[in-house]
Amino acid sequence: MTNRRIDFDALSFRIVMTGVALLALALLAAPTIVVIWVSFTSGYSLKFPPPGYSLRWYVELWNAWQLQFAMMNSLKVAFWATALSILLGVAASLGIARSASLTARVLDSLFLSPLVLPALAFGLSSLMFFSLVGVPVSPLTLIIGHTVVSVPFVVRNTVASLAQMNPALLEASASLGASRWHSFRRITLPLIRPGILAGGFIAFMASFDNVPVSLFLRDAATDMLPIRMWQDLEGKLDVTVAALSGVLIVVTIALMLVMERVAGLSKRLT
Amino acid sequence: MAAALRNVTTYDLKLAAPLALGFVVFFITPLVILLALSFQADPQGSHYGLTQYVNFLGDRFSLGVLGSTLWLGVKVTALTLLLGYPVAWLHQRAPSWAKGTIMLLVLLPLLTSVVVRTFAWVVILGRQGIVNASLAGLGLIDTPLKLLYTESGVVIALAQVQMPLMVLPLITALSRIDPNLADASSVLGSGHWRTFRKVILPLSLPGIVAGCLLTYAAAITAFITQSLIGGGQMLFMPMYIYQQASTLQNWPFAAAISIVFLVAVLVVVSIFNALGRLSRGYTNA
Numbered sequence: 001m002t003n004r005r006i007d008f009d010a011l012s013f014r015i016v017m018t019g020v021a022l023l024a025l026a027l028l029a030a031p032t033i034v035v036i037w038v039s040f041t042s043g044y045s046l047k048f049p050p051p052g053y054s055l056r057w058y059v060e061l062w063n064a065w066q067l068q069f070a071m072m073n074s075l076k077v078a079f080w081a082t083a084l085s086i087l088l089g090v091a092a093s094l095g096i097a098r099s100a101s102l103t104a105r106v107l108d109s110l111f112l113s114p115l116v117l118p119a120l121a122f123g124l125s126s127l128m129f130f131s132l133v134g135v136p137v138s139p140l141t142l143i144i145g146h147t148v149v150s151v152p153f154v155v156r157n158t159v160a161s162l163a164q165m166n167p168a169l170l171e172a173s174a175s176l177g178a179s180r181w182h183s184f185r186r187i188t189l190p191l192i193r194p195g196i197l198a199g200g201f202i203a204f205m206a207s208f209d210n211v212p213v214s215l216f217l218r219d220a221a222t223d224m225l226p227i228r229m230w231q232d233l234e235g236k237l238d239v240t241v242a243a244l245s246g247v248l249i250v251v252t253i254a255l256m257l258v259m260e261r262v263a264g265l266s267k268r269l270t
Numbered sequence: 271m272a273a274a275l276r277n278v279t280t281y282d283l284k285l286a287a288p289l290a291l292g293f294v295v296f297f298i299t300p301l302v303i304l305l306a307l308s309f310q311a312d313p314q315g316s317h318y319g320l321t322q323y324v325n326f327l328g329d330r331f332s333l334g335v336l337g338s339t340l341w342l343g344v345k346v347t348a349l350t351l352l353l354g355y356p357v358a359w360l361h362q363r364a365p366s367w368a369k370g371t372i373m374l375l376v377l378l379p380l381l382t383s384v385v386v387r388t389f390a391w392v393v394i395l396g397r398q399g400i401v402n403a404s405l406a407g408l409g410l411i412d413t414p415l416k417l418l419y420t421e422s423g424v425v426i427a428l429a430q431v432q433m434p435l436m437v438l439p440l441i442t443a444l445s446r447i448d449p450n451l452a453d454a455s456s457v458l459g460s461g462h463w464r465t466f467r468k469v470i471l472p473l474s475l476p477g478i479v480a481g482c483l484l485t486y487a488a489a490i491t492a493f494i495t496q497s498l499i500g501g502g503q504m505l506f507m508p509m510y511i512y513q514q515a516s517t518l519q520n521w522p523f524a525a526a527i528s529i530v531f532l533v534a535v536l537v538v539v540s541i542f543n544a545l546g547r548l549s550r551g552y553t554n555a
Contacts, residue, residue: 013462021356027430028357028375031390032382034400038393047398088289095286098279107286110293116483116539118491120508121528124515125304126296128525132303148297151289167279174278183278202381209383212493215512229385230494233392242393245386252381256374266373269380269438 032249039242046239057243064240070228077139077214077224078207081146085203088147089154090196094188097162111155114148122149123216130217137219145213150203154196157268161195162188197263201255308525315522322526332510332527339490339507340534342424346489347482349429350436354481357433358440380434388495391427392418395499419501427499432488436481443477444470475549483542487535507531 034048039057041050061067092111096104114122126145130137165188173183214224229245232238259265311321326332361372379387394400395417402414417423447470455465493508500506505513511531515524 009461009463013466017356017359019356020353021360024353024357024433025360025372025375027353028379028433030394031387031430032378034393035386035390045398046393046396048393048400048403088292092286092289094281095283098281099283101283104283104286107290110297111289114297116487116535118508118528118531118535120491120493120511121304121532122297122300124511124524124528125300127515128303128307128521129296129300144296148293155289170279180278205381209385211384212491212508215516226383226385226494229383229389230498233385233389233498241389245383245389248383248386252383253374253378256377256381266377269377 035242035245036249039239039246041239041242044239046242057239058246060240061243061247064244066223067225067228067240067244070223070225073139073222074208074225077142077146078204080143081150081207082200082204084143084147085151085154086196086200089151089199089203090158090192093155093158093162097159098167108155108159112152115152115156119149119210119212120215123213126213127216137217139219139222141217142214142222142224145217146207146210149210149213150207153202153206154199157195157199157202158192160268161192165191194263195268198259198265198268201259201263201265205252304525304528307522308529310522310525313520313522322523323530325523326526326530335505335507335510336530336534338504339531340538342421342428342496342506343486343490343538345425346428346432347436347486349425350433350485350489351478351482353429354433354436355440355478357437358444358477361437361441362444376434376437379431380438384431384492384494385498387431388427388498391423391430391495391499395423395427418499419503421500421504424496424499424504428489428492428495431492431495432485435484435488439480439484440474440477443474443480447473476546479542479546479549483539483546486538486542490535 038046038048038050040053040055041047042052042054042056043050089111092107096107096111123145126141126148127137130141135141169187169191170183173187174180178186209226211224211226211230214227218224218227229241232241256265307315308322309318309320311317311319357372357376361369361376364372392399396402397414397416397418399417401417402411405411405415451469451473452465455469456462460468490506491508493512496504496506497509507527508531511524511527514520514527
């Protein structure tokens with residue numbers, strides 16, 4: 001009798017936990033599958049199930065110059081924001097990671113604070129700042145704003161890698177006569193490179209996907225991809241956007257798998 | 271000698287100066303300007319005062335928007351925790367091939383564009399969407415259910431969009447728990463539910479707190495998902511700020527709402543941080 005009670009207990013626990021977990025995993029996967037599925041529709045609407053299947057919307061994408069233009073802008077801004085984030089973020093991480101001083105702790109919190117502050121409020125305040133000092137919005141203001149919201153990802157991952165590094169390696173290197181610069185290049189940099197790569201990758205995706213900051217800091221001529229897609233979706237449910245989403249999903253998965261291999265992405269996010 | 275050795279393992283704090291300078295100019299200064307502007311009584315800035323705050327706090331509509339935004343975050347966070355915890359639990363127990371698949375499924379939404387993710391929910395929840403098509407196909411409904419442009423729709427979509435932020439800290443927390451503790455508990459006669467409630471759940475509290483903080487902060491500021499799934503009838507704080515700033519060009523009021531929203535977020539963050547410290551103390555004891 002006792003045995004049966006325990007068996008029921010074990011069974012019910014496993015069934016409930018596994019059941020909810022599988023439901024949640026299905027919920028996580030559903031949007032991705034749905035977008036790819038409807039992007040192959042032969043119809044003019046996002047009706048489900050599609051009336052037939054074709055590649056017409058992917059072909060259409062080839063002529064969708066507005067989306068292509070917006071994509072190029074987003075890629076350029078994300079590239080420069082990531083480059084600046086890595087340059088400034090890695091230097092700052094080196095400065096603060098191994099220091100216990102109050103300044104270092106305050107700077108650490110400061111550099112990570114854009115992660116929790118509402119990005120829209122920051123975008124608005126940046127626009128106020130630039131208009132007050134008389135700088136018109138341009139791709140440059142856009143890159144500056146994107147760098148502020150992207151740099152926390154680089155700092156967080158680089159600081160974490162530096163914290164895991166064994167300082168004895170640097171002492172050994174120095175006692176063998178290596179200069180600081182030499183030790184940095186041959187020891188520190190190779191050890192923290194996966195962290196920098198993972199942080200840079202997430203920073204790039206964050207910038208590429210950013211809407212709240214772009215809404216305020218872009219000029220009329222600089223159309224950004226997420227905003228273009230968002231406005232297309234508000235107006236009409238355009239199937240071209242589904243095809244583009246399909247392309248973005250496939251590219252993202254490919255990049256994720258590459259980053260998992262070279263930087264152990266999943267280990268850095270948990 | 272010892273001092274010289276210690277020296278080679280640290281880097282000069284000055285290396286942080288360029289980024290610190292950048293943050294002072296392009297992050298702190300704008301926020302100070304935002305604060306200053308929120309005290310302007312009118313858009314021309316002829317005089318200063320608490321007018322905008324009085325307008326906000328004395329207006330039932332504005333307070334309603336703030337309240338529904340904060341409440342939306344609570345609902346999304348609760349649903350995400352309920353669904354996300356078992357995912358982390360399953361990841362902990364799964365064989366290594368399944369671990370990789372679960373991780374991919376969890377990470378994918380985190381890195382896919384928010385617009386793409388939200389767009390998928392429009393397709394799923396729409397009048398001709400999957401849910402309505404399936405229910406109609408089964409003969410359960412005659413007219414399509416209204417799912418898009420409802421708060422339930424927003425909560426479900428946000429729960430999916432933000433779930434990785436909950437699951438990742440939970441996976442970390444669960445992996446730190448000594449498996450012997452659960453074994454000890456069951457050897458001593460506790461059933462699975464009791465072991466979970468008395469051992470696993472309390473020990474994973476730091477992960478729960480961290481996950482809730484990230485999910486909550488992301489859910490209440492998720493501008494795109496809120497506006498695309500919520501539609502025109504539902505107004506939350508980010509869209510309210512954007513409307514006031516962009517469409518109405520009422521910068522002082524937009525600044526005041528932003529400050530109120532920022533303060534609300536900071537209060538929530540501090541509460542969670544305090545809870546986090548408490549839970550870590552509890553776990554280490």
